[in-house]
Amino acid sequence: MSWKSDLFEARRSDVLADLAAEEFSGLAVGAWGSALGVANGSLGFLRYLVDFNPLNSFALLLLKARRRPVLLVQNVFYAARASETLPGVEVLFVPPDQFPAEAASRVRELFARGELVAVAGKNWMSWPLWAALSGCGPRWGDGEGLLARRRTVKEPWELELHRRGGEICDRMVASLGGLVRSGKPAYQIQAALEHIAKDEGAEYAQTWLTVAPRADRCRFTRDEGLRTPQTGDQVLLGIFLMYEGYWGHELRTGAVGTPDARQVELFETVKAMEDAGFGKLRPGNDLKNAAGAMTDVLERRKRDEWGSLFRFRDGHGLGLDYEEPILTGPFPHDYAPPAQEPESVEVRPGMVFELHPNVFSAAVGGAVIGDMVEITPRGPEFITRSPRELAVW
Numbered sequence: 001m002s003w004k005s006d007l008f009e010a011r012r013s014d015v016l017a018d019l020a021a022e023e024f025s026g027l028a029v030g031a032w033g034s035a036l037g038v039a040n041g042s043l044g045f046l047r048y049l050v051d052f053n054p055l056n057s058f059a060l061l062l063l064k065a066r067r068r069p070v071l072l073v074q075n076v077f078y079a080a081r082a083s084e085t086l087p088g089v090e091v092l093f094v095p096p097d098q099f100p101a102e103a104a105s106r107v108r109e110l111f112a113r114g115e116l117v118a119v120a121g122k123n124w125m126s127w128p129l130w131a132a133l134s135g136c137g138p139r140w141g142d143g144e145g146l147l148a149r150r151r152t153v154k155e156p157w158e159l160e161l162h163r164r165g166g167e168i169c170d171r172m173v174a175s176l177g178g179l180v181r182s183g184k185p186a187y188q189i190q191a192a193l194e195h196i197a198k199d200e201g202a203e204y205a206q207t208w209l210t211v212a213p214r215a216d217r218c219r220f221t222r223d224e225g226l227r228t229p230q231t232g233d234q235v236l237l238g239i240f241l242m243y244e245g246y247w248g249h250e251l252r253t254g255a256v257g258t259p260d261a262r263q264v265e266l267f268e269t270v271k272a273m274e275d276a277g278f279g280k281l282r283p284g285n286d287l288k289n290a291a292g293a294m295t296d297v298l299e300r301r302k303r304d305e306w307g308s309l310f311r312f313r314d315g316h317g318l319g320l321d322y323e324e325p326i327l328t329g330p331f332p333h334d335y336a337p338p339a340q341e342p343e344s345v346e347v348r349p350g351m352v353f354e355l356h357p358n359v360f361s362a363a364v365g366g367a368v369i370g371d372m373v374e375i376t377p378r379g380p381e382f383i384t385r386s387p388r389e390l391a392v393w
Helices: 002-021 034-039 043-050 076-085 096-110 127-134 144-151 156-180 186-199 261-280 287-301
Strands: 026-032 058-064 070-073 090-093 116-120 139-142 204-212 234-243 246-255 315-317 352-355 358-361 365-368 371-376 379-382
Touching (some): 002 043, 002 058, 026 043, 034 204, 043 144, 058 096, 070 076, 070 096, 096 127, 116 144, 156 186, 156 371, 186 204, 186 234, 234 365, 246 261, 261 352
Parallel strands (some): 070 090
Antiparallel strands (some): 026 058, 058 070, 204 234, 315 352, 352 371, 371 379
């Protein structure tokens, strides 16, 4: 679409102007594609600038003002696709074994020795590639901070894609009850749910599904999902999908038959945590207040009988990456505290978050709830609309 081509060209121009103000001569962006799923922290930088997904391959984008962008792609089929869909971008297929040398050669063509060039995705580059780039002439500096700041607030068309992702998540959740009662094992339920996402146009879809009398952790693989849901089981579902580059995400908890009273208490705790975090996501607030409010609820309500708890982070930013930079730092993982205090982040209209408080107790079971939240001038609004109750089948 021409409007989209113009938009990305304007984005690249604006980014280069911002970098020039910091005395950078250009930008290099390295990224793996969506096959890495939620573990990928590089793809968002690339898609923000050229809207290209190298899927299970690697790509390197080189930008300099008044020069045609150069995109090096390691897969011949994805390079052909990029050539068809990225007008104004010079696309080169470069096999992996030739990639470091060709990338260094292209950098030398664009930048003089000693010029300062920003880089994003450095930590995702192979050692041979970074060794070739770091020794080919320019000086290198961090470009991730500038790009991350530009991505914190979404444009209206980006919000629409998030909403579409939320709709697909809701449809998957709506199908869960029938699948739980189908007599199929958990891995086949996962396959059916992921098929729904792909059938609705998601370019990437993955689920975790824990089916057990006491849900102890997230379970992703076939070998973990051989159990068929039966009376007395907990069912915990996590949905991760990408729609036209933007992430959708939803988590829900259910029970087969009458739920255990202690497990109901776990669920009511995470629901109260989500309510508390949601209430703090108002424009002008510090994002750390939302994370702190959820932690405070857990500290007030947890029981000694729950024993030691496993928990992952209670929320994060959503966007072109599953965990958007800047917006995710205020929500630390319980199992991996940050090395330093996260910076303050002001909540602003146009931001998108996932709130997903969670508690896993080996003695009692697990509970999760997770929803996409859009910040509007009036305050937070849920994007995902599935019932926020403990499902009983």
